[in-house]
Amino acid sequence: MSDLKIERRQLLQLASASLLASQLRLSGQTCNNANYQSLKEAKPYSAQFFTPEELTLLDEAMEAILPADDHSPGAHEAQVALYADLIVSNSPDDVKQDWRAGLTLLAAELKTSSLAQWLDSASANEHDPRSPLDIFFIKLKQTTVEGYYTSRIGIHQELRYIGNTYVKEFKGCSHEEHRA
Amino acid sequence: MAKELCEGGAKVLLLEAGQSVPPAQFRTHCWPYELKFRGFRGEKQDAFYPADLHNTIRYETQEQVSVDRIRVVGGRTLHWNAVVLRYSRSDFRERTLNGIEEDWPISYDELAPYYDRIERMIGVCGNDDGLEVLPAGPWYMPPPPLRCSEEILKRAIAPLGIPVISVRKALLTRDYDNRPACHYCGHCMDGCDVSAIFSTPSSMLPKARKTGNLTLRENAVARELLVDNNGLLRSVSIIDRQTKKEEEIRASIFVVCCATVESARLLLNSRSPHYATGLANSSDAVGRYLNGHLGDGIHMYLKELEGRPPENLDGCLDHAFIPRYNTKIPAGAFDFQVNFAGYMFPHQARYLPGYGASFKKRVREMESGFLHLASYGKVAARPENRITVDPNRPDVYGIPTPVVHFRFGDLDHAVWRESLNCVAAMCDQLKGTITKPMGDRPSGFASHEAGTVRMGKDPKTSVLNSFCQSHDVKNLFVTDASTFTTSSEKNPTLTIMALSLRAADYIRDQRRRGDL
Numbered sequence: 001m002s003d004l005k006i007e008r009r010q011l012l013q014l015a016s017a018s019l020l021a022s023q024l025r026l027s028g029q030t031c032n033n034a035n036y037q038s039l040k041e042a043k044p045y046s047a048q049f050f051t052p053e054e055l056t057l058l059d060e061a062m063e064a065i066l067p068a069d070d071h072s073p074g075a076h077e078a079q080v081a082l083y084a085d086l087i088v089s090n091s092p093d094d095v096k097q098d099w100r101a102g103l104t105l106l107a108a109e110l111k112t113s114s115l116a117q118w119l120d121s122a123s124a125n126e127h128d129p130r131s132p133l134d135i136f137f138i139k140l141k142q143t144t145v146e147g148y149y150t151s152r153i154g155i156h157q158e159l160r161y162i163g164n165t166y167v168k169e170f171k172g173c174s175h176e177e178h179r180a
Numbered sequence: 181m182a183k184e185l186c187e188g189g190a191k192v193l194l195l196e197a198g199q200s201v202p203p204a205q206f207r208t209h210c211w212p213y214e215l216k217f218r219g220f221r222g223e224k225q226d227a228f229y230p231a232d233l234h235n236t237i238r239y240e241t242q243e244q245v246s247v248d249r250i251r252v253v254g255g256r257t258l259h260w261n262a263v264v265l266r267y268s269r270s271d272f273r274e275r276t277l278n279g280i281e282e283d284w285p286i287s288y289d290e291l292a293p294y295y296d297r298i299e300r301m302i303g304v305c306g307n308d309d310g311l312e313v314l315p316a317g318p319w320y321m322p323p324p325p326l327r328c329s330e331e332i333l334k335r336a337i338a339p340l341g342i343p344v345i346s347v348r349k350a351l352l353t354r355d356y357d358n359r360p361a362c363h364y365c366g367h368c369m370d371g372c373d374v375s376a377i378f379s380t381p382s383s384m385l386p387k388a389r390k391t392g393n394l395t396l397r398e399n400a401v402a403r404e405l406l407v408d409n410n411g412l413l414r415s416v417s418i419i420d421r422q423t424k425k426e427e428e429i430r431a432s433i434f435v436v437c438c439a440t441v442e443s444a445r446l447l448l449n450s451r452s453p454h455y456a457t458g459l460a461n462s463s464d465a466v467g468r469y470l471n472g473h474l475g476d477g478i479h480m481y482l483k484e485l486e487g488r489p490p491e492n493l494d495g496c497l498d499h500a501f502i503p504r505y506n507t508k509i510p511a512g513a514f515d516f517q518v519n520f521a522g523y524m525f526p527h528q529a530r531y532l533p534g535y536g537a538s539f540k541k542r543v544r545e546m547e548s549g550f551l552h553l554a555s556y557g558k559v560a561a562r563p564e565n566r567i568t569v570d571p572n573r574p575d576v577y578g579i580p581t582p583v584v585h586f587r588f589g590d591l592d593h594a595v596w597r598e599s600l601n602c603v604a605a606m607c608d609q610l611k612g613t614i615t616k617p618m619g620d621r622p623s624g625f626a627s628h629e630a631g632t633v634r635m636g637k638d639p640k641t642s643v644l645n646s647f648c649q650s651h652d653v654k655n656l657f658v659t660d661a662s663t664f665t666t667s668s669e670k671n672p673t674l675t676i677m678a679l680s681l682r683a684a685d686y687i688r689d690q691r692r693r694g695d696l
Binding site for chain 2: 031064065066067069071074083086087090091119123126127141142145146147149150151152155158159160161162163164165166167168170171172173175178179180
């Protein structure tokens, strides 16, 4: 991978990060496939399903699930809410209704509770959800995880993943203490 | 098969329902954010799974089973992990040795020369580990070295008597036969862009073309096979996917290799006064004895490796393998493939509880400790598990679609339970965190379905003889995993290819003698 490509990707990350909750730019290709490379010039993604109010709430909740820290930006900068919009807008009607209903419930909940209080409560019941809002949390978290860890920020800045490239020789384990 | 017949001087027309997809169009090396749905929501390579294939199979079962229905020149050789394992002597003799199922009409010793030939032809890396349960050939390339997690696994479970060996894969670890060595990008399952992994289009078709005897016709969907007045095959009726026109193509010998579901579907859809219940089906075995691997996987994070700085662990997916070691019959018929889940996505994030900065930090810390174990277990071949066709639900070409009827049986559940016990024992030896345990019921078929056009000695209970030739229709051969009399815990592809080579030799020999 050339330095030029890295610089270009970083520039694009900065560019896309500034679009926050309104547009998602799909660019910076490195794969072989000419079809996917045609996405290079794709127009920025605009929300197709969620209303601006819903998108704002979604973005806030997702950022709370995977927040920015001193290691890397969070779900907000990775534009995970727009990933959720892409997925939901391409889903059947019952899925869309579930998301809308979940966000409506969450908005109502937050009139009497803080986001942190709700997340504490819902995550405590993660393995034994007791209410529609508990179930919504699971869906929200899974989508946040999917969207974040498949984003440029999640892969390159948070995980600092260094694979998906050509390697002349795979070295394997060189630590005596790990061997039989 | 096509290459062998072409090299033997036969004129071969290869009919393929899909079309060619050049390596430049594979999804290889793509990042998730370059894919519309990031590879989730069932997003596949569109070129391998065209729209006319969607919703053309029905599962009449409560079990968690599915079939990968790829439609492309090269078929599943463009979408496989290339694990190639020889069946053992006992795998061919279940009835004699264990009192279950049936014996194959062929022995290991009869097939061994073809295993030798095919391994050399496709290029296999691995070792001869001296295991009776996993016979080895005379020629392998060096295997990829083990990662730290695999060395730790080997060390930890050795006291249990469970071996960890290097995997055997149809993957080049050095340049061979005009194909380059693997570059360890970890995208094996997306179609290898340089053909370091064996695929039919990159390795076999060029050789077949070189003879001048091959004609490849793409986009040809087989509707049915047609017979003459003597009950011999005379032609195949195809529909051209592009023109939508139907044609009849004549030939002297027909070799069906559409994979387990589609081969049975084609024979069952080929009804005539001669063969009222389907072609070559006097035994009523066509479609029956459907089986395929059962299995599941665990994700574990080794404490010894957690918190280490990121390193490139991609490799060629699984480098290590746990062969069958459990001698219980039949419950011990399982093995484990290791670390083929990939390293780009942090799987633990799906399963860890919590949220926020501490959750994010924990995901990051655990990533370097990832260890993935996936069990592959034997499923018994039973007649009630079968493929039928539904004329009331035709596909877009008017061809009745297949229906899968399947239930795991007592033997299968015994294998499943024993594999769970084994995983528990291994995990006890390993210090780590399990984020994804095995499920509470088996799933299948892991794209390893088999058995619907099985071979056997008795024409009353089987469809094919040991040369993959129909008992009923002399000029019909079937050469995919549907031919398997029984399955073992081992992946089927190498045995499919060895049987095909043997069938090709037989066809050439019979043609020379004038018997075919």
